[in-house]
Amino acid sequence: MKNSGTFKITAHGDHEIVVTRVFDAPRQLVFDAYTKPELVKRWLLGPDGWSMPVCEIDLRAGGKYRYVWKNDTDGHEMGMVGIYREVATAQRIVATEIFDEAWYPGEAVDTIVLVERDSKTTLTQTILYDSRETRDAVLKSPMKTGMAASYDKLEKVLPSLEREALSA
Amino acid sequence: MVMEPDGYIRSAPRLDATFAALADPTRRAILARLAKGEASVTDLAEPFAMSQPAISKHLKVLERAGLISRGQDAQRRPRRLEARGLRDATQWLENYRQFWEAQFGRLDALLREMQSSGVRKRAKRAVAK
Numbered sequence: 001m002k003n004s005g006t007f008k009i010t011a012h013g014d015h016e017i018v019v020t021r022v023f024d025a026p027r028q029l030v031f032d033a034y035t036k037p038e039l040v041k042r043w044l045l046g047p048d049g050w051s052m053p054v055c056e057i058d059l060r061a062g063g064k065y066r067y068v069w070k071n072d073t074d075g076h077e078m079g080m081v082g083i084y085r086e087v088a089t090a091q092r093i094v095a096t097e098i099f100d101e102a103w104y105p106g107e108a109v110d111t112i113v114l115v116e117r118d119s120k121t122t123l124t125q126t127i128l129y130d131s132r133e134t135r136d137a138v139l140k141s142p143m144k145t146g147m148a149a150s151y152d153k154l155e156k157v158l159p160s161l162e163r164e165a166l167s168a
Numbered sequence: 169m170v171m172e173p174d175g176y177i178r179s180a181p182r183l184d185a186t187f188a189a190l191a192d193p194t195r196r197a198i199l200a201r202l203a204k205g206e207a208s209v210t211d212l213a214e215p216f217a218m219s220q221p222a223i224s225k226h227l228k229v230l231e232r233a234g235l236i237s238r239g240q241d242a243q244r245r246p247r248r249l250e251a252r253g254l255r256d257a258t259q260w261l262e263n264y265r266q267f268w269e270a271q272f273g274r275l276d277a278l279l280r281e282m283q284s285s286g287v288r289k290r291a292k293r294a295v296a297k
Contacts, residue, residue, distance in 0.1 A: 043278050047267055048270070
């Protein structure tokens with residue numbers, strides 16, 4: 001996948017996590033893929049073996065959304081709800097997110113910003129936790145501790161260290 | 169959204185210690201040195217302009233994280249890299265990257281499809297005129 005190298009994830013300040021990715025499409029299409037249920041259900045499926053049976057979106061400031069994913073093997077479901085705070089077509093979405101079985105306390109606020117350049121769209125998604133405690137609880141899960149160290153840097157350094165260690 | 173699907177991204181608590189240990193540049197440099205072969209605490213302290221106690225603290229963190237171990241020589245107590253600790257961390261990051269790349273890869277495919285059907289629709293409209 002030619003854009004797969006553009007995926008980046010980093011921690012920002014005390015409260016934020018930032019994910020960026022470039023897509024080969026105009027921003028209106030990326031916006032549609034993020035906000036039209038029939039489109040969201042085709043890509044935001046979670047890990048292999050999961051599907052997204054419920055995707056309800058009321059796309060306006062104050063409107064609600066609800067996502068449910070299902071493990072097709074054991075039937076286990078995981079849901080997430082939130083409220084849109086701001087919707088600027090093809091540019092910016094701000095929404096809260098809470099998982100049904102929250103693995104962190106409090107809620108988070110997602111801000112998605114789309115910037116188009118040379119018919120490519122850069123997506124920047126900022127996840128803001130409502131307190132340092134919440135973000136730190138999230139950061140304690142291993143992936144986010146890794147993110148604090150800058151995912152990119154680790155991604156580069158780990159395999160080379162491992163290779164050297166094995167050949168030493 | 170950062171998804172944390174059940175059992176997929178939750179991993180052994182040791183990974184927490186591993187990633188915390190890797191978050192420090194001095195500790196990564198120590199690992200890079202040990203990747204070339206085992207070394208004593210004195211050897212390790214030398215390039216860092218750091219006191220031995222300061223280096224020892226970093227080594228303790230690395231040891232607890234399962235990234236290094238102590239050799240047999242009772243006098244030198246050389247430290248050596250534990251490849252398995254690194255392999256677990258690498259594997260974990262790889263899983264995480266794959267998780268998001270699977271989502272975004274599907275999104276790439278969907279966007280391509282949306283663009284080509286958009287082109288077809290516009291072409292049809294042009295023909296209809």
